[in-house]
Amino acid sequence: xxRKPRTxxxxxxxETTPLxxxxxxxxxxxxxxxxxxxxxxxxxxxxxxxxxIFGGGTLALGGYVVxxxxxxxxxxxxxxxxxxxxxxxxxxxxxxxxxxxxxxxLVLRRLWSWRTIPLTSIQAVQLIEGGWQGGGSSQTPxxxxxxxxxxxxxxDEPRLNMTNTxxxxxxxxxxxxxxxxxxxxxxxxxxxx
Numbered sequence: 340x341x342r343k344p345r346t347x348x349x350x351x352x353x354e355t356t357p358l359x360x361x362x363x364x365x366x367x368x369x370x371x372x373x374x375x376x377x378x379x380x381x382x383x384x385x386x387x388x389x390x391x392i393f394g395g396g397t398l399a400l401g402g403y404v405v406x407x408x409x410x411x412x413x414x415x416x417x418x419x420x421x422x423x424x425x426x427x428x429x430x431x432x433x434x435x436x437x438x439x440x441x442x443x444x445l446v447l448r449r450l451w452s453w454r455t456i457p458l459t460s461i462q463a464v465q466l467i468e469g470g471w472q473g474g475g476s477s478q479t480p481x482x483x484x485x486x487x488x489x490x491x492x493x494x495d496e497p498r499l500n501m502t503n504t505x506x507x508x509x510x511x512x513x514x515x516x517x518x519x520x521x522x523x524x525x526x527x528x529x530x531x532x
Contacts, residue, residue, distance in 0.1 A: 370513050376440040378520045380501060380513070382433035387426045394422025436501065438520060445489075456491065456499070463490040464518040466510065467528045469503045485529060487514040 371379050401416025430450060437446040438458065445456040469484030482505040489499040501517070504510055507529075518525035 370516055372520075378438040378517065380436040380438075380517075382435065387429045387433075390426035391423055391430070394419045394424075394426060398423060438517065440520075456493075458521060460492045461489050461521055461523055462492050463524045463526045464488070464514045464521070465490050465498065465526045465528060466514050468530070472505075485510040487517070489517075490526070 369381050371381065373379060397419030398416050399419070401412045401414070401419055404412025404415055406412070432449065435448040437448070439446060440458065443458050445458055445461065447454050447456070465486075465488040467486050467488065469486040471481050472484050473481050484503050484505050485507050486503045487501040487510050489501060491497055491499060502510060502513060515525055
């Protein structure tokens with residue numbers, strides 16, 4: 340069931356082509372309110388952490404096997420190192436968003452960098468269909484995604500993606516809460532079923 344926006348209908352002109360961003364099944368982010376003036380959108384990091392711990396343990400096991408005189412430990416260590424590197428990259432490329440009404444800015448954070456956007460430049464929250472993703476192999480069936488984007492008053496960056504997941508209810512909830520928190524319109528471009 341597609342829900343209608345709770346906010347007032349306003350004419351916001353925004354591109355409706357899906358942004359080229361990583362797609363995920365399920366729910367990829369958690370929305371939390373630290374207080375009445377701060378809303379945070381944080382990536383789920385449980386699986387990347389588990390992958391890094393597994394990789395680190397495998398790397399250590401490989402080192403132990405080499406220390407015992409068996410060269411097979413090099414292979415085990417390389418496998419562990421690949422796990423650590425892949426899951427570290429996953430952690431590094433996930434983005435956290437803090438909507439801070441006290442400072443009047445959106446803070447975008449990654450593992451190594453951060454930047455700010457004035458909250459006044461956010462015109463609306465947009466819901467659009469992200470399209471079909473995956474299906475490149477028999478082990479990954481295709482899935483349909485929905486995007487929650489911020490519509491910005493910036494010709495160099497007219498839209499900013501928050502999520503692109505297959506979970507419509509989670510996408511709707513996130514978009515409506517951010518829209519309500521920022522007191523901006525929620526523009527629902529998703530076709531009704």
